[in-house]
Amino acid sequence: MKYEKLRGVKDVLPRESFLWEYVVKKAIEILKRYNFSLIIIPTIEEENLFIRSIGDATDIVLKEIYNFLDKKGRKIALRPEGTASVVRAFIESSGEFKDFFYLGQMFRYDKPQKGRDREFYQIGVESFGVDSEYKDIEIIKLAKDILDNIGIKSYEIQINNIGTKEDQKNYSKKIKDYLSNKKEKLCPDCIKKLERAPLRILDCKNESCTELVKNIEPICSFITKDLKERYEKMKNILTDLNIKFTENKNLVRGLDYYTGLVFEFVTQKLGPQQNTILAGGRYNDLVEELGGKKTPATGFAMGIERICEVLKTENFSLESESPDIFIIYDKNYIKEAFLLLCSLRDAKVKTVMSFEENSFKSQMRQANKLSSKFALIIGEEEIKMQKYSLKNMKDGTQIQIDKKEIINKIKER
Ligand code: ATP
Ligand code: MG
Numbered sequence: 001m002k003y004e005k006l007r008g009v010k011d012v013l014p015r016e017s018f019l020w021e022y023v024v025k026k027a028i029e030i031l032k033r034y035n036f037s038l039i040i041i042p043t044i045e046e047e048n049l050f051i052r053s054i055g056d057a058t059d060i061v062l063k064e065i066y067n068f069l070d071k072k073g074r075k076i077a078l079r080p081e082g083t084a085s086v087v088r089a090f091i092e093s094s095g096e097f098k099d100f101f102y103l104g105q106m107f108r109y110d111k112p113q114k115g116r117d118r119e120f121y122q123i124g125v126e127s128f129g130v131d132s133e134y135k136d137i138e139i140i141k142l143a144k145d146i147l148d149n150i151g152i153k154s155y156e157i158q159i160n161n162i163g164t165k166e167d168q169k170n171y172s173k174k175i176k177d178y179l180s181n182k183k184e185k186l187c188p189d190c191i192k193k194l195e196r197a198p199l200r201i202l203d204c205k206n207e208s209c210t211e212l213v214k215n216i217e218p219i220c221s222f223i224t225k226d227l228k229e230r231y232e233k234m235k236n237i238l239t240d241l242n243i244k245f246t247e248n249k250n251l252v253r254g255l256d257y258y259t260g261l262v263f264e265f266v267t268q269k270l271g272p273q274q275n276t277i278l279a280g281g282r283y284n285d286l287v288e289e290l291g292g293k294k295t296p297a298t299g300f301a302m303g304i305e306r307i308c309e310v311l312k313t314e315n316f317s318l319e320s321e322s323p324d325i326f327i328i329y330d331k332n333y334i335k336e337a338f339l340l341l342c343s344l345r346d347a348k349v350k351t352v353m354s355f356e357e358n359s360f361k362s363q364m365r366q367a368n369k370l371s372s373k374f375a376l377i378i379g380e381e382e383i384k385m386q387k388y389s390l391k392n393m394k395d396g397t398q399i400q401i402d403k404k405e406i407i408n409k410i411k412e413r
Contacts, residue, residue: 006118007112007118008109008110008112008117008118008119009117009118009119010117010119016308018318018321019308019311019312019316019318020121020304020308022150022318023123023150023304023307023308023311024103024123024304026146026149026150026151027101027103027123027146027149027150027302028101029149030142030145030146030149031101031125031142031146033145034099034138034142034145035099036099036100036101036125036127036142037097037099037100037101038100038101038102038103039086039089039097039100039101039102040102040104041079041082041085041086041089041102041104042079042085043078043079043104043105043107044076044077044078044079045076045077045079045084045085045088046074046075046076046077047065047067047075047076047077048075049077049084049085049088049290050065050077050079050080050081050084051065052084052289052290053083053084053087053255053256053257053286053289053290054080054081054084054255054256054257055197055255055256055257056196057193057196057197057200057256058197058200058254058255058256059200059203059254060080060081060108060254060255063109063110064080064108064109064110065077065080065108065109066078066080066107066108066109066118078107079106079107080106080107080108081106081122081124081255081301082102082104082106082122082124082126082301083124083126083255083257083283083286083299083301084286084290086100086102086124086126086299087126087286087287087290087292087297088290090126090128090287090292090295091287091290091291091292095128095129095292095293095295098127098128098129099125099126099127099128100125100126100127101123101124101125101126102122102123102124102126103121103122103123103124103304104121104122105119105120105121105122106119106120106121106122107119108120113273114271114273114274115270115271115273115274115305115306115309116273116274117305120303120304120305121303121304121305122301122302122303122304123146123301123302123304124299124300124301124302125139125142125143125280125299125300125301126297126298126299127139127297127298127299128287128295128296128297129295129296129297130296131282131284131296133230133231133233133234133237134237135298136234136260136261136282136298137234137237137238137241139280139298139299139300140157140159140238140243140245140263141241141243143263143265143278143280143300143302144157144243144265146302147265147277147278147302147307150307150311151311151314151316152267152277152307152310152311152314153314154267154268154269154310154314155265155266155267155277155278155310156244156245156246156265156266156267156268157243157244157245157246157263157264157265157266158245158246158247158248158251158263158264158265158266159235159245159246159247159248159251159261159262159263160218160219160220160247160248160249160250160251160252160261160262160263161219161220161223161227161228161231161260161261161262162199162219162220162223162251162252162253162258162259162260162262162281163219163220163222163223163224163227163259163260164223164224164227164259164260165259165285166224167219167222167223167224167227168199168219168259170222171199171219171222172197172198172199173198174216174217174222175194175198175199175201175202175213175216176194176198178215178216179194179198179201179212179213180194182212185208185209185212186201186208186209186212187204187206187208187209189204189206190204190206190209197256199219199252200252200254201213202219202250202251202252203252203253203254205272205273210250213250214250218249218250219249219252220247220249227260231260231261234261245263248264251263251264253279253281257283257285257286257289258281258282258283259282259283259284259285260281260282260284261281261282261298262279262280262281262282263279263280263281263300264276264278264279265277265278265279265302267306267310269309269310269313269314270306270309270310270313274306274309276303276306277302277303277306277307277310278300278301278302278303279300279301279302280298280299280300280301281298281299281300282296282297282298283297283298283299284296284297322370322371322372322373323350323351323352323370323371323372323373324349324350324351324372324373324374324410325344325349325350325351325352325372325373325374325375325376325410326351326352326353326363326366326367326370326372326374326375326376327340327341327351327352327353327375327376327378328353328360328363328364328367328375328376328377328378329353329363329377329378329379330360330378330379330380330383331357333378333379333383334355334357336378336383337353337378338353338355340376340378340406341353343407344407344410347407347410347411349407349410349411352370352372354366360377360379367393368393371393372393373392373393373394374390374391374392374393374410374413375390375391375393376388376389376390376391376406376410377389377390377391382400385400386402386403387400387401387402387403388400388401388403388406389401390409390410
């Protein structure tokens with residue numbers, strides 16, 4: 001019996017997993033600089049937590065939630081996103097900590113396609129307790145610094161302000177009025193949304209729907225005066241900080257909990273279905289809606305797969321992944337080679353050898369395949385001379401180093 005992975009999930013093999021490690025490491029460097037702390041949240045929750053927070057007319061809840069009944073008949077869901085769980089944990093821990101980051105897999109029962117998996121990974125950030133334009137900017141700059149530290153070159157920051165829940169209600173009426181006699185131009189999903197959640201139509205990726213809503217006056221013209229002023233102030237400070245952004249007046253995000261500022265980091269490298277690599281915004285009502293004290297909050301999540309895809313299109317490679325030394329030995333001297341391997345590793349030199357006692361030629365091939373920087377050769381000659389040969393794999397030059405000095409000489413390089 002041979003097993004295969006399920007549809008929509010994947011194995012990330014070493015030819016790619018080094019990119020993941022790198023992305024996580026670079027993200028954490030910045031998160032620590034901003035004094036955010038890791039929170040580890042469960043992968044399963046009561047399904048209701050997500051329905052309540054994400055919204056029952058969103059794509060995630062309508063189509064994508066990965067749910068099941070447990071042995072006691074409780075409705076459980078694999079988490080489709082991280083915010084709801086972090087908010088629940090924030091409330092359960094009585095708001096002891098404020099600035100979090102998380103990383104881990106999310107599950108959405110979507111139709112598997114390029115850039116859309118049923119299990120995918122996110123790094124996310126949530127910050128509780130402060131409702132100010134400075135916090136909004138801090139979060140956008142944090143997101144930008146992470147992408148810059150990873151080395152992503154081409155992205156655009158899109159922002160919008162979708163107002164309070166009250167503003168959104170009023171605006172939904174506007175959309176409904178405007179579209180009620182144009183239903184035939186909407187996709188079937190959006191016809192349903194027209195009744196349940198008109199704002200969600202702005203989030204549709206269908207071209208005819210996108211065209212249609214372009215003509216509606218944007219939501220940011222309807223938001224309360226205070227929010228509008230704050231939004232203007234925020235844009236000015238972003239400009240002071242030299243952070244370039246564009247306003248996307250139809251940006252609403254695919255989850256219901258957002259109020260006020262929303263943003264997406266968009267790339268042109270991956271095609272329209274997966275161009276958002278990072279997304280977030282403010283959600284000042286969610287803590288209260290989930291049973292906590294009213295607490296303003298904001299955050300974002302970035303998809304690791306899409307970030308790695310962008311790195312691949314930018315021909316990213318990691319020098320540091322290749323070994324420093326590949327030990328090539330005559331099979332009579334395998335023990336000597338192995339002891340040296342251990343000593344070099346103890347001396348923090350990234351060293352590799354093959355245990356298969358292959359020919360010189362085949363070992364050299366392996367060293368090349370791994371792009372090893374040097375080959376250290378232990379053959380009959382070397383043993384006789386009490387010296388090892390060190391071959392620079394880039395330029396082919398070779399030198400002899402006294403056995404006793406080998407560790408020091410290598411560390412010098
Ligand atoms: P989209 O509009 O692309 O469907 P979304 O609004 O569902 O995105 P969020 O829930 O905000 O996205 O998730 C944030 C990020 O997580 C996305 O920008 C993307 O990078 C990643 N992401 C979301 N869904 C998937 C998926 N099915 N497969 C891989 N990555 C995903
Ligand atoms: Mg989605």
